[in-house]
Amino acid sequence: MLYCTLYDYDQTEEKTLRQTPTIPPAEIARQLDLCDQVRALLDRRPGEKRAYVDTYGCQQNEADSERLRGYLARMGFGFSDTPEGADLVLVNTCAVREHAEHRVFGNVGALSHTKRRHPDQVICVCGCMARQDHVADRLRRSFPYVDLVFGPQLLWKFPELLLRKLTTGKRVFATDDVPGAVAEGIPVVRQNAIKAWVSVMYGCNNFCTYCIVPYVRGRERSRKPEDILAEIKELAEAGYKDITLLGQNVNSYGKDLGLDIDFAWLLEQAAAIPGDFLLRFMTSHPKDASDRLFDVMAQCEKVAPCLHLPFQSGSSRVLKAMNRKYTRESYLDRVAALRERAPDIVLTSDVIVGFPGETQADFEETMSLIEEVRYDALFTFQFSPRRGTPAESFDDPMPPAQKSANFQRLLARQNEISAEKHRAYVGRTVRCLVDGVGTDGRLTARTPGNRLIHLEGDETLVGTWQEAKITDSSTWALFGTVESMTF
Ligand code: SAM
Numbered sequence: 001m002l003y004c005t006l007y008d009y010d011q012t013e014e015k016t017l018r019q020t021p022t023i024p025p026a027e028i029a030r031q032l033d034l035c036d037q038v039r040a041l042l043d044r045r046p047g048e049k050r051a052y053v054d055t056y057g058c059q060q061n062e063a064d065s066e067r068l069r070g071y072l073a074r075m076g077f078g079f080s081d082t083p084e085g086a087d088l089v090l091v092n093t094c095a096v097r098e099h100a101e102h103r104v105f106g107n108v109g110a111l112s113h114t115k116r117r118h119p120d121q122v123i124c125v126c127g128c129m130a131r132q133d134h135v136a137d138r139l140r141r142s143f144p145y146v147d148l149v150f151g152p153q154l155l156w157k158f159p160e161l162l163l164r165k166l167t168t169g170k171r172v173f174a175t176d177d178v179p180g181a182v183a184e185g186i187p188v189v190r191q192n193a194i195k196a197w198v199s200v201m202y203g204c205n206n207f208c209t210y211c212i213v214p215y216v217r218g219r220e221r222s223r224k225p226e227d228i229l230a231e232i233k234e235l236a237e238a239g240y241k242d243i244t245l246l247g248q249n250v251n252s253y254g255k256d257l258g259l260d261i262d263f264a265w266l267l268e269q270a271a272a273i274p275g276d277f278l279l280r281f282m283t284s285h286p287k288d289a290s291d292r293l294f295d296v297m298a299q300c301e302k303v304a305p306c307l308h309l310p311f312q313s314g315s316s317r318v319l320k321a322m323n324r325k326y327t328r329e330s331y332l333d334r335v336a337a338l339r340e341r342a343p344d345i346v347l348t349s350d351v352i353v354g355f356p357g358e359t360q361a362d363f364e365e366t367m368s369l370i371e372e373v374r375y376d377a378l379f380t381f382q383f384s385p386r387r388g389t390p391a392e393s394f395d396d397p398m399p400p401a402q403k404s405a406n407f408q409r410l411l412a413r414q415n416e417i418s419a420e421k422h423r424a425y426v427g428r429t430v431r432c433l434v435d436g437v438g439t440d441g442r443l444t445a446r447t448p449g450n451r452l453i454h455l456e457g458d459e460t461l462v463g464t465w466q467e468a469k470i471t472d473s474s475t476w477a478l479f480g481t482v483e484s485m486t487f
């Protein structure tokens with residue numbers, strides 16, 4: 001077991017070294033006052049106020065929406081699960097692939113009808129799409145009923161922007177490319193009482209040639225370790241059982257802080273916090289996944305035995321064109337180093353099929369990599385050109401039909417591997433966290449490695465750790481019964 005102690009450092013030293021701008025606490029206090037002003041304005045309207053928050057994209061966006069909900073709650077809003085009749089609709093968008101953008105435009109388009117029926121409704125669009133100039137232009141021109149648009153870097157200013165809209169009656173577009181900062185003290189309304197997100201850093205410096213994220217989320221900036229650890233402690237004390245640390249590349253955590261700390265250190269500190277919880281994290285960039293991180297994973301019991309390690313392509317040639325800064329060989333070396341320390345680790349990944357210039361031989365290398373690694377699950381994406389990224393203008397000779405055939409082949413083979421991996425659980429008894437009730441009335445639970453179990457059992461078990469006997473499996477899930485109940 002690693003020696004896990006809580007960290008203590010001289011904060012005066014930190015003040016001189018820190019490079020990431022922080023929004024001053026007085027500024028956040030001002031935003032909270034502005035929430036009260038919004039509330040006073042809305043109180044003049046009859047009835048209870050309801051907000052509908054619609055979130056797209058990754059866990060980072062989910063975490064952002066929880067903070068936006070925190071502000072909304074402070075403004076006096078309750079929450080509804082439909083835009084129909086809501087006083088405020090907030091659409092938190094994702095720009096990572098074209099499909100995500102189409103869905104957002106379709107759903108924002110449909111809001112013209114709800115607004116017609118409820119003309120006082122305030123419609124806000126925020127998140128990654130909102131930071132793109134062409135999206136802001138389109139919203140300005142073609143969606144005149146959208147009242148407020150702001151990018152992720154200005155989330156902390158939401159109360160001020162909303163109040164401006166309400167007091168002037170004019171549309172507000174806060175979509176400029178402002179440098180990102182770290183804002184502490186924004187209230188949070190969490191969506192789950194068992195699982196929680198904790199952002200450890202924001203933004204990305206990696207500029208993979210296909211990816212829009214660095215353009216819309218800005219440069220990497222880390223939260224101070226004491227703020228992160230205090231949040232985790234609070235969550236543990238409140239009874240949260242499953243805490244995920246978030247960042248686009250958590251392995252670069254701390255590089256901007258000017259302190260001699262890294263993500264492995266942070267994880268070790270978090271694992272030393274007392275409580276009955278598991279720690280997960282995402283995402284890890286393979287180029288920065290260190291032996292030291294793997295040691296902490298293998299030796300700290302609170303760190304969940306799973307790793308999401310996106311490989312994107314099995315071909316070193318394509319990885320170079322993607323600017324991923326590792327090769328097939330160095331990626332496989334990282335997997336071997338991890339499995340040497342933690343042989344039963346659950347491994348998941350992301351892969352892109354049809355990157356511009358990918359040949360059939362390159363794709364075969366992706367197929368052979370998934371055979372070699374045998375991931376428990378894989379998130380498979382077809383390349384989607386993103387405006388302003390280098391890969392948008394790369395030569396792309398492979399016919400779309402060939403890309404689709406490759407994509408289907410990869411999916412089919414991975415489904416077989418996932419099913420085989422799941423079959424190996426049948427007959428075993430595994431520890432799991434019961435986290436909800438599915439639409440079919442059965443319980444849902446997760447193994448420490450994050451495998452989904454459909455569980456026969458009683459609703460009162462939600463939020464508890466149980467031993468489950470696995471009786472069956474499929475590509476996507478395990479099926480089981482509670483073996484012995486513990487509360
Ligand atoms: N930061 C994470 C990393 O580097 O692994 C990934 C974050 S990204 C939001 C999630 C996944 O979306 C990526 O791993 C990649 O597979 C996929 N992705 C990003 N841009 C894409 C694009 N233009 N086309 C297809 N898939 C894309």
Ligand code: SF4
Binds near residue numbers: 213
């Ligand atoms: Fe995108 Fe690459 Fe950054 Fe991940 S590491 S968010 S894929 S640029």
Ligand code: F3S
Binds near residue numbers: 058061128216
């Ligand atoms: Fe999408 Fe932005 Fe996340 S582009 S995947 S919501 S960082």
